[in-house]
Amino acid sequence: QKSDKVLRHVVMFKFKDTATPAQIKSVEDAFRKLPTQIKEIKGYEWGTNNSPEGLAQGFTHCFFLTFNSEADRAIYLPHPDHKAFGKVLGPYLDKVLVVDYWTQK
Amino acid sequence: QKSDKVLRHVVMFKFKDTATPAQIKSVEDAFRKLPTQIKEIKGYEWGTNNSPEGLAQGFTHCFFLTFNSEADRAIYLPHPDHKAFGKVLGPYLDKVLVVDYWTQK
Numbered sequence: 001q002k003s004d005k006v007l008r009h010v011v012m013f014k015f016k017d018t019a020t021p022a023q024i025k026s027v028e029d030a031f032r033k034l035p036t037q038i039k040e041i042k043g044y045e046w047g048t049n050n051s052p053e054g055l056a057q058g059f060t061h062c063f064f065l066t067f068n069s070e071a072d073r074a075i076y077l078p079h080p081d082h083k084a085f086g087k088v089l090g091p092y093l094d095k096v097l098v099v100d101y102w103t104q105k
Numbered sequence: 106q107k108s109d110k111v112l113r114h115v116v117m118f119k120f121k122d123t124a125t126p127a128q129i130k131s132v133e134d135a136f137r138k139l140p141t142q143i144k145e146i147k148g149y150e151w152g153t154n155n156s157p158e159g160l161a162q163g164f165t166h167c168f169f170l171t172f173n174s175e176a177d178r179a180i181y182l183p184h185p186d187h188k189a190f191g192k193v194l195g196p197y198l199d200k201v202l203v204v205d206y207w208t209q210k
Contacts (some may be wrong), residue, residue, distance in 0.1 A: 008152065010115065010167055032210075047113065047206025050175075053182070053201040055114060062115055062171075062204045070155075077158070097202070098160040099117060099167045101152025105137075 005102045006042070009065040014050040014058040014076070014095035023092050024061075030088040031063055040072035041065055047077060058095060110145070110207045112178060114170040119163040120198035128197050129166075135193040136168055142186040145177035146170055163200060179207065 012054055028046070035041040043066030049056045067073045076082055120129055133151070140146040148171030154161045172178045181187055 008150075008167075008169070009156075010169075012174060012202075021159050041123035045113075045208045047209050049204045049206060051114070051203050052179075055201055057202055059202070059204055062113075062206050063112070064115075073156060096160055097117075097162055097164070098156050098158050099154045099164055100156035101154060101167050103150045104152050 005104070007067040007070060008101050008103060009067060009073065009076075010099045010101075011063040011065070012059040012097040013061040013063075013089070013093060015060065015092050016094045019092040027089050027092060030085050034081060034085060035065075038076055038079050040067060040075045040079075042068055042072075058084060068079070106131060110209070112172040112175060113206050114172060114178065114181075115204045115206075116168040116170070117164040117202040118166040118167065118168075118194070118198060119200045120197050124197035132147045132194050133166070133196060135190050139186060140170075140192060143181055143184050145172060145184075147173050147177075164202060 013027070015027075031046065032044075035044040044064070046061065046063040049060050049062065067076065118132070120132075136151065137149075140149040149169070151166065151168040154165050154167065172181065
């Protein structure tokens with residue numbers, strides 16, 4: 001456990017062009033539910049890209065989660081509710097990017 | 106100005122294979138200095154990827170900045186100190202990804 005540092009889990013999605021707004025919303029709602037189902041998630045926020053720089057490489061959604069330890073992350077990743085979320089996401093997903101990091105100032 | 110929402114600026118770098126640890130550190134140090142040079146940056150943290158999922162697409166570094174408004178972001182992007190940082194980064198950069206978002210819960 002590294003003092004005041006926390007472990008961030010940054011997840012980005014690019015959805016298929018065929019995904020409808022309703023289908024995308026079902027993924028957003030399912031992801032938003034995860035912190036209520038998996039207590040190891042200590043922080044959660046998300047949003048859709050509005051960068052004017054044009055460097056998002058097609059990613060539209062960013063989900064920003066916080067864990068207190070790599071052990072907690074190791075509980076999250078195989079968790080049944082996380083797997084169930086993956087099934088909701090799967091049919092609509094074009095690209096996913098995941099970067100995790102211990103916070104530094 | 107959207108109430109308690111803040112504007113996140115998520116920047117990821119993949120460095121060239123030829124970039125040395127010292128060169129990469131010079132970029133980290135230059136980025137870390139920006140919040141002292143550009144007051145519109147309200148929050149700053151960063152870290153290097155340790156995700157076990159293998160979905161980082163080569164990105165090793167994530168820098169997570171916070172602005173209070175899109176107007177503040179519009180001051181940051183063309184700011185001379187930000188441009189100067191770009192010059193430090195340029196020779197070593199292979200890939201960059203930028204996604205910004207207004208925070209939602």
